[in-house]
Amino acid sequence: MKRKVLSVLLSAALxxxxxxxxxxxxSEPAAEAAPAEEAAPAEEAAPAEEAAADELIVVGYAQVGxxxxxxxxNTESFKTEFxxxxxxxxxxxxxxxxxxxxxxxxxxxxxxxxxxxxxxxxVETGWDTVLQEAKEAGIPVILSDRMVDVADDSxxxxxxxxxxxxxxxxxAGWLSEYLTAxxxxxxxxxxxxxxxxxxxxxxxxxxxxxxxKMADTWTMLDMQTGEFTQSKGQEVMESFLKQYDDIDVVxxxxxxxxxxxxxxxxxxxxxxxxEGDIIIISFDAVxxxxxxxxxxxxxxxxxxxxxxGPRVSEIIQTLxxxxxxxxxxxxxxxxxxxxxxxxxxxxxxY
Amino acid sequence: MSxxxxxxxxxxxxxxxLPLACLFLVLIINVIKTPSFFNITIxxxxxxxxxxxxxxxxxxLVIFAVGMTLVxxxxxxxxxxxxxxxxxxxxxxxxxLSGGEQSTDFYHAPYLLGxxxxxxxxxxxxxxxGFLVAKLRIQPMVATLILFTAGRGIAQLITDGQMIYLRVDxxxxxxxxxxxxxxxxxxxxxxxxxxLTYILLKKTAIGxxxxxxxxxxxxxxxxxxxSTMIQFLTYTFCGICSGIAGLIITSRVYSIxxxxxxxxxxxxxxxxxxxxxxxxxxxxxxxxxxxxxxYTIQALTTTLYAMSISADQIPVYKAIVxxxxxxxxxxxxxxxxxxxxxxxxxxxTVKEAA
Numbered sequence: 001m002k003r004k005v006l007s008v009l010l011s012a013a014l015x016x017x018x019x020x021x022x023x024x025x026x027s028e029p030a031a032e033a034a035p036a037e038e039a040a041p042a043e044e045a046a047p048a049e050e051a052a053a054d055e056l057i058v059v060g061y062a063q064v065g066x067x068x069x070x071x072x073x074n075t076e077s078f079k080t081e082f083x084x085x086x087x088x089x090x091x092x093x094x095x096x097x098x099x100x101x102x103x104x105x106x107x108x109x110x111x112x113x114x115x116x117x118x119x120x121x122x123v124e125t126g127w128d129t130v131l132q133e134a135k136e137a138g139i140p141v142i143l144s145d146r147m148v149d150v151a152d153d154s155x156x157x158x159x160x161x162x163x164x165x166x167x168x169x170x171x172a173g174w175l176s177e178y179l180t181a182x183x184x185x186x187x188x189x190x191x192x193x194x195x196x197x198x199x200x201x202x203x204x205x206x207x208x209x210x211x212x213k214m215a216d217t218w219t220m221l222d223m224q225t226g227e228f229t230q231s232k233g234q235e236v237m238e239s240f241l242k243q244y245d246d247i248d249v250v251x252x253x254x255x256x257x258x259x260x261x262x263x264x265x266x267x268x269x270x271x272x273x274x275e276g277d278i279i280i281i282s283f284d285a286v287x288x289x290x291x292x293x294x295x296x297x298x299x300x301x302x303x304x305x306x307x308x309g310p311r312v313s314e315i316i317q318t319l320x321x322x323x324x325x326x327x328x329x330x331x332x333x334x335x336x337x338x339x340x341x342x343x344x345x346x347x348x349x350y
Numbered sequence: 351m352s353x354x355x356x357x358x359x360x361x362x363x364x365x366x367x368l369p370l371a372c373l374f375l376v377l378i379i380n381v382i383k384t385p386s387f388f389n390i391t392i393x394x395x396x397x398x399x400x401x402x403x404x405x406x407x408x409x410x411l412v413i414f415a416v417g418m419t420l421v422x423x424x425x426x427x428x429x430x431x432x433x434x435x436x437x438x439x440x441x442x443x444x445x446x447l448s449g450g451e452q453s454t455d456f457y458h459a460p461y462l463l464g465x466x467x468x469x470x471x472x473x474x475x476x477x478x479x480g481f482l483v484a485k486l487r488i489q490p491m492v493a494t495l496i497l498f499t500a501g502r503g504i505a506q507l508i509t510d511g512q513m514i515y516l517r518v519d520x521x522x523x524x525x526x527x528x529x530x531x532x533x534x535x536x537x538x539x540x541x542x543x544x545x546l547t548y549i550l551l552k553k554t555a556i557g558x559x560x561x562x563x564x565x566x567x568x569x570x571x572x573x574x575x576x577s578t579m580i581q582f583l584t585y586t587f588c589g590i591c592s593g594i595a596g597l598i599i600t601s602r603v604y605s606i607x608x609x610x611x612x613x614x615x616x617x618x619x620x621x622x623x624x625x626x627x628x629x630x631x632x633x634x635x636x637x638x639x640x641x642x643x644x645y646t647i648q649a650l651t652t653t654l655y656a657m658s659i660s661a662d663q664i665p666v667y668k669a670i671v672x673x674x675x676x677x678x679x680x681x682x683x684x685x686x687x688x689x690x691x692x693x694x695x696x697x698x699t700v701k702e703a704a
Contacts, residue, residue: 065511065609066506066509066511066512066513066608066609068513069513072452072512072513075511094506094511096502096503096506096609097609198660222658223660224655224658224660225660227610229603229607229610230603230605230607231599231602231603231610234602234603235403235407235655236655238403239400239403239652239655239656242386242389242399242400242403242656243384243386243656243658259603260603263526266394267393267394267396267398267526267527268393268398269393269394269398288453288515
């Protein structure tokens with residue numbers, strides 16, 4: 001009896017998911033297709049602008065999740081750029097940091113016959129099959145932020161993102177200038193690094209870029225991953241502070257880990273920031289980082305521009321008009337030290 | 351001679367001997383590798399040192415382990431949804447206190463309301479698990495798999511997929527320290543949870559009931575115990591523990607990150623129960639064993655940090671230690687060890703006779 005009730009419940013639930021699943025998959029393209037077909041014969045008579053307004057460019061965005069402020073700003077950038085007023089329809093999917101969700105999302109985009117797919121991959125590997133499916137369906141894939149590792153690079157149209165190696169170099173360059181300005185250029189400087197998730201492009205690039213510009217008087221005491229999260233960053237920094245008495249510089253490979261590190265430093269009775277003992281170098285430059293710099297806790301944040309929306313939109317327009325784009329498209333990025341934080345914060349979009 | 355032998359037997363026969371021995375083993379490695387591990391100083395009026403880190407960072411795990419122990423004892427199954435439930439509870443707490451805003455400097459609702467909401471959500475989730483397991487008799491792992499998958503999704507819905515920041519000094523106290531108190535607050539929360547649970551189990555018959563139901567739920571029902579109710583209550587209690595742990599996790603980073611809060615902690619909690627010498631098949635259990643198990647796991651993590659082992663390799667070392675500890679505690683291994691000892695000693699007597 002009990003088993004019967006359970007099986008009825010389960011099958012009902014299954015049926016419900018199937019129905020909603022199908023509903024989403026079929027109804028939208030149908031709705032899209034109908035007006036397009038109707039509009040086609042009338043197109044000659046109608047002004048070109050109106051026809052364009054009828055045929056919105058449908059873009060599917062498979063986003064990683066919302067693990068940080070940076071990601072949130074990135075999402076917002078797409079949501080504000082790809083609006084109907086600009087001739088777009090955005091289908092947004094939050095993968096909650098799981099690759100299988102992203103693959104599912106891409107397959108559903110293909111089913112819905114979108115015009116372009118934008119993918120911010122969670123990890124670099126394992127994309128060959130699903131990108132092949134997109135290619136066979138004739139849908140160009142634009143990668144945002146992180147790279148994929150596929151055998152055939154024709155599987156994606158191009159990649160848009162920050163130049164992580166350059167960010168690392170910029171950070172080291174800033175430190176060198178800062179130390180010179182303080183008259184500490186010849187001093188022994190001890191550095192620890194809170195790395196991002198090992199293997200992520202941002203971690204690899206920033207670690208590499210910083211290492212390539214290390215001055216002779218600098219020593220890298222230790223590197224440990226804080227997995228890009230505040231709590232791990234804090235935990236690892238707590239450990240660093242007990243291991244090493246004389247840390248001069250902390251390089252945190254994103255802002256969230258820097259916030260964790262700042263909390264750990266304060267709890268250990270030390271000080272950081274422009275007025276403190278420990279120099280904090282961070283990456284991403286989200287709004288909270290500016291607030292932290294104004295509060296005097298952080299020295300510098302190297303921007304990792306999350307506003308990919310406009311650049312992706314440019315690329316799509318180029319492709320629409322039959323042009324070609326480079327495989328690698330960098331977005332513009334700057335270095336924001338604490339001294340100017342109060343002036344720049346107002347102009348920041350994220 | 352025989353006196354000292356019986357003493358050794360008494361010590362090794364003590365129930366918590368193995369869990370404690372494991373904890374000491376981890377700590378002794380530290381004495382050799384990082385002598386500064388046991389240094390404790392005072393910074394900003396708060397005790398400071400690796401050992402403090404262990405008991406501070408281990409607090410959430412201890413709370414999870416307490417709830418998990420009872421669930422395991424009563425139902426012979428594990429609740430794998432605790433991590434997700436803690437994220438959900440944290441999300442609800444932050445949502446209530448921030449009034450739905452993404453980042454705020456002041457409370458939009460009384461702090462107590464946020465705490466109650468988090469614990470209540472934990473309780474409801476626990477009760478749901480309990481209903482599925484105790485009433486509908488679904489296997490615990492399958493039943494709790496539902497919230498394991500859905501919990502973070504619901505949390506995302508509440509936070510609208512964003513992180514919610516609560517930059518209020520008062521909110522940080524639960525995860526950091528209260529001014530004038532020398533120990534981090536999570537330590538006290540963990541101790542209170544353990545003591546209250548211990549009293550509940552020892553001063554009332556509920557501990558005995560749980561063991562009885564876990565050993566044989568049919569027999570327990572025949573002697574007049576409401577097995578269903580007891581299993582239901584343990585899951586509900588486990589949910590409450592997850593809610594409390596969720597509060598600490600959120601307070602530590604004064605924000606809720608629904609994707610990462612309490613991530614993989616359900617596995618550590620189950621491991622803590624196993625390291626504590628408890629049978630995952632249910633029945634007799636030791637609450638203190640699980641608590642020791644939880645601190646052992648955290649001591650291991652902190653040790654690996656202190657030894658500068660890169661974080662991507664930490665799981666490997668953890669796995670090795672766990673294999674060793676679990677093998678040491680397995681009854682089959684004990685039998686083999688006894689057989690081996692008997693063989694050696696009998697060999698000796700044969701030699702002596704010759």
